[in-house]
Each structure stands twice: as structure tokens, then as C-alpha cells.
Amino acid sequence: MLLVLVMAISVFIERRNEKLTLKGKMKIQELLEKIKANPVESVVSLNGEIVTEDAVAKDGDQVEIFSVVSGG
Amino acid sequence: MSRYSRQELFEAIGKKGQQKIRQATIAIVGVGALGSVSAELLCRAGVKKLILLDRDFVEESNLQRQLLFEEADVGKAKALAAKAHLQKINVGVEIEAFVVDVNFRNVDVLKEADIIIDGTDNLETRFLLNEFSLKTKKPWVYGGAVQDRGFVIGFTGRSPCLHCVLPKAQGVGTCDTVGVLNTTTTLIASLQVNECLKLILGTSVGDVMHVKLMDNKFDVLKVKKNSSCKVCQGQYDYLEGRKGQEIIRFCRTGSFQLMTTKRLDLKSLKQELGKSGTVEDLGFCLVFKNMKIFPDRVLIPAKTETEAKLLYNKNFG
Numbered sequence: 366m367l368l369v370l371v372m373a374i375s376v377f378i379e380r381r382n383e384k385l386t387l388k389g390k391m392k393i394q395e396l397l398e399k400i401k402a403n404p405v406e407s408v409v410s411l412n413g414e415i416v417t418e419d420a421v422a423k424d425g426d427q428v429e430i431f432s433v434v435s436g437g
Numbered sequence: 438m439s440r441y442s443r444q445e446l447f448e449a450i451g452k453k454g455q456q457k458i459r460q461a462t463i464a465i466v467g468v469g470a471l472g473s474v475s476a477e478l479l480c481r482a483g484v485k486k487l488i489l490l491d492r493d494f495v496e497e498s499n500l501q502r503q504l505l506f507e508e509a510d511v512g513k514a515k516a517l518a519a520k521a522h523l524q525k526i527n528v529g530v531e532i533e534a535f536v537v538d539v540n541f542r543n544v545d546v547l548k549e550a551d552i553i554i555d556g557t558d559n560l561e562t563r564f565l566l567n568e569f570s571l572k573t574k575k576p577w578v579y580g581g582a583v584q585d586r587g588f589v590i591g592f593t594g595r596s597p598c599l600h601c602v603l604p605k606a607q608g609v610g611t612c613d614t615v616g617v618l619n620t621t622t623t624l625i626a627s628l629q630v631n632e633c634l635k636l637i638l639g640t641s642v643g644d645v646m647h648v649k650l651m652d653n654k655f656d657v658l659k660v661k662k663n664s665s666c667k668v669c670q671g672q673y674d675y676l677e678g679r680k681g682q683e684i685i686r687f688c689r690t691g692s693f694q695l696m697t698t699k700r701l702d703l704k705s706l707k708q709e710l711g712k713s714g715t716v717e718d719l720g721f722c723l724v725f726k727n728m729k730i731f732p733d734r735v736l737i738p739a740k741t742e743t744e745a746k747l748l749y750n751k752n753f754g
Contacts, residue, residue, distance in 0.1 A: 379586070379649065382652070404605050405605050405606055406606070408588075408602060408603065410656075410658045413656075413657075413658055413659060414658060414659040414660070414661065415601075415602050415645055415658050415659065415660040415661075417604055417663055417665075418605075419665075429656070431588075431647060432586070433560070433581075433603060433606050434581030434582060434583050434586055434587055434588050435558065435559055435560045435563070435581055435583075436470075436558055436581060436582050436583035436617055437467055437469060437470060437471045437472070437555070437556055437557050437558040437580060437581060437582060437622075
């Protein structure tokens with residue numbers, strides 16, 4: 366079996382339908398700044414769990430940026 | 438076979454579960470795209486009582502997705518029109534309807550409910566429901582839908598709460614500028630009712646459900662208590678009136694909602710306003726010069742907030 370290690374943070378930005386990778390270790394706050402996402406309008410999941418801006422993402426992690434939905 | 442046999446045959450519910458459903462009182466705050474579908478599903482599922490609350494009136498543009506309403510309902514108060522339809526669906530369910538704006542002054546009307554369903558269209562009212570839920574330990578089910586996207590979260594009335602998920606989000610207006618599919622709203626409402634049933638049965642696991650229909654994307658996310666969440670620590674800014682707008686703009690109708698400084702006596706106001714124009718009395722509100730006047734709020738069609746305030750002061754100040 367071939368194991369492929371992804372040595373980067375995989376980021377998916379739902380609103381833009383955009384996938385990108387970031388290198389290193391950073392707080393979600395910094396990550397949102399880097400990708401120019403407004404924290405007020407964002408829900409962030411880190412490896413399938415909703416997290417706050419203080420959480421830290423590192424290489425190999427999966428981050429998804431969802432938009433807050435207030436319609437009904 | 439009984440009316441609810443198809444639910445009782447399903448082992449996750451059974452006769453015992455159906456008895457629990459028959460004993461449940463559910464409040465639905467907002468009877469629009471999400472709330473109208475939730476109301477119908479819960480009515481058909483056979484809850485004991487539904488409490489419907491909505492501040493709005495049916496518009497033609499609602500008919501695309503607000504399944505309970507039909508063309509003849511346009512112009513009617515949503516809560517009352519919904520009640521009329523639901524009573525025809527299941528006479529065995531007690532239905533109470535209020536044409537109100539749920540806010541910190543009247544939120545206690547939800548105390549009777551076992552579970553609250555979110556059918557609102559703004560974050561501000563959701564934060565109020567969130568705080569009420571934590572304070573009273575009452576479960577509620579958040580739902581949000583826009584375009585092809587939506588979220589559903591069942592909250593148990595204990596941590597984590599909505600503020601743990603959205604610590605920075607601000608209460609935003611009710612402007613609907615990007616549209617929504619009726620498949621999104623009906624799916625989100627169905628998931629909300631499913632969460633509600635699980636909360637009744639005691640089997641809810643509190644996941645966050647997210648969908649993006651045009652991409653066939655379905656996500657189940659976990660949420661934990663945020664240790665720095667002020668709401669979980671008992672700071673209730675919305676419930677205690679420190680946060681929340683007194684003036685709300687309804688973009689679709691071009692109306693402003695102004696909360697009254699004192700409770701209006703509609704009977705005497707009808708006589709007073711009648712001297713300067715025609716007043717229509719709908720029972721729960723007066724209609725005067727296109728303004729809708731309730732005891733605690735007035736809906737004023739105006740181009741700007743300043744114009745709405747001027748009209749308010751001129752007539753009710």
C-alpha cells in the first residue's frame with residue numbers, strides 16, 4: 366500500500382468553490398487573513414470539527430471555510 | 438391501522454416514541470420557508486401542540502417555497518394563514534398562532550414549548566433564542582438556508598451553543614439579495630424536524646449538518662463547547678435587551694419595523710386615527726395609510742430610516 370503524506374494544510378473555501386494549500390503551522394485567525402476571508406461571516410472546520418480562530422492548523426490538516434447562513 | 442402507524446412501525450420511534458411525540462409542544466419562531474415546512478411535518482407527525490409565531494405577511498414571492506401558503510393567502514398574516522391550513526391537515530393537533538415579532542420583551546411566550554424550531558431569517562433573533570435556550574435549558578434547532586446551501590444544528594439547551602459555533606457573527610438584517618431554492622429550504626426544514634424528533638426521543642447527537650446541493654456536498658461536523666463562550670458562561674446580551682435592533686428594515690417589502698416606546702391601545706388609537714383617514718381593523722393590528730400598527734410595533738413603508746422615524750413620530754410619538 367502506498368501512503369501519500371500531504372505536507373501542507375488543505376483549505377477549501379466554500380463560497381469561492383476554491384481549493385488551495387498553505388505551508389506551515391498557523392492560527393485559524395492568521396489563515397483567514399491570508400485567504401482574505403471575513404471572520405465575521407465564516408464558520409471554520411478543522412478536520413471535521415468546528416473551531417474558533419484560536420485553533421491551530423498544521424501540515425496535513427483539512428480546513429474548510431463555510432459561510433454563515435442566516436436566511437430562512 | 439392508526440394514523441401514525443408508519444412512524445410506529447419504524448423501530449427508532451415505535452409506539453413508545455409516538456407517545457412521546459403526541460405529548461410534545463413545539464414552538465416555531467418564523468413561519469416562512471423553513472417554519473411553514475417544519476409546521477406541516479410536525480403537524481402530520483402528530484405532536485400535541487404547535488405554537489406558531491411570525492411578524493410577517495404572506496407575499497407572492499413567498500409562494501415559490503413556503504409550502505403551506507397559496508395564492509389566496511397573499512396579504513394575510515403568516516402565523517394565522519398557517520394555522521388555518523394546519524387545522525385542516527390534523528384536527529388532533531392544538532395550534533396557537535401569534536402575529537408577533539419575537540424579542541426580549543415577549544420571548545417568555547416560548548416557555549410552554551418543549552422544543553423550539555428556528556424558522557427565522559436573521560441572526561439576531563437566533564442569538565436571542567440561543568440565550569433563551571441556555572437560560573431555560575430548552576432544546577432548539579437552528580436552521581439556515583440560502584441559495585443551495587444550508588446548516589442545521591440541534592442544540593440541547595446546554596453547551597455547546599450557537600455562540601460557540603458563531604462567536605464573531607453579528608446580527609445581520611433580513612435582506613434577501615441572493616435568492617434561495619425551494620429544494621434547499623424544504624431539505625433544511627426536514628432535517629430540522631428530524632433533529633426535533635430525535636430531541637423528543639432523546640437520541641440527538643448534536644452534530645452540525647451542512648449541505649451544498651448544486652455540488653452534491655453533504656457534511657457532518659462536530660462541535661464542542663468553546664471554553665471562552667460568554668453566552669455559555671451566562672452573559673445574555675440579547676435576552677436582557679443590551680443587544681438587538683429597535684428598528685429593522687424589511688428589504689423585500691421596503692418597510693421598517695419600529696418598536697413602540699409604550700404599548701399602544703389599538704381601540705383608542707383606531708378612534709384617534711379615524712379622524713384623519715380610513716382605519717382598517719384586522720383584529721390583531723390596524724392598517725392606516727399603508728402602515729400596520731400592532732400594540733408593540735409599527736410596520737412603516739418608507740424609503741429611509743429617517744423617513745420611517747418621522748412618520749412614526751408624527752402618528753404615534
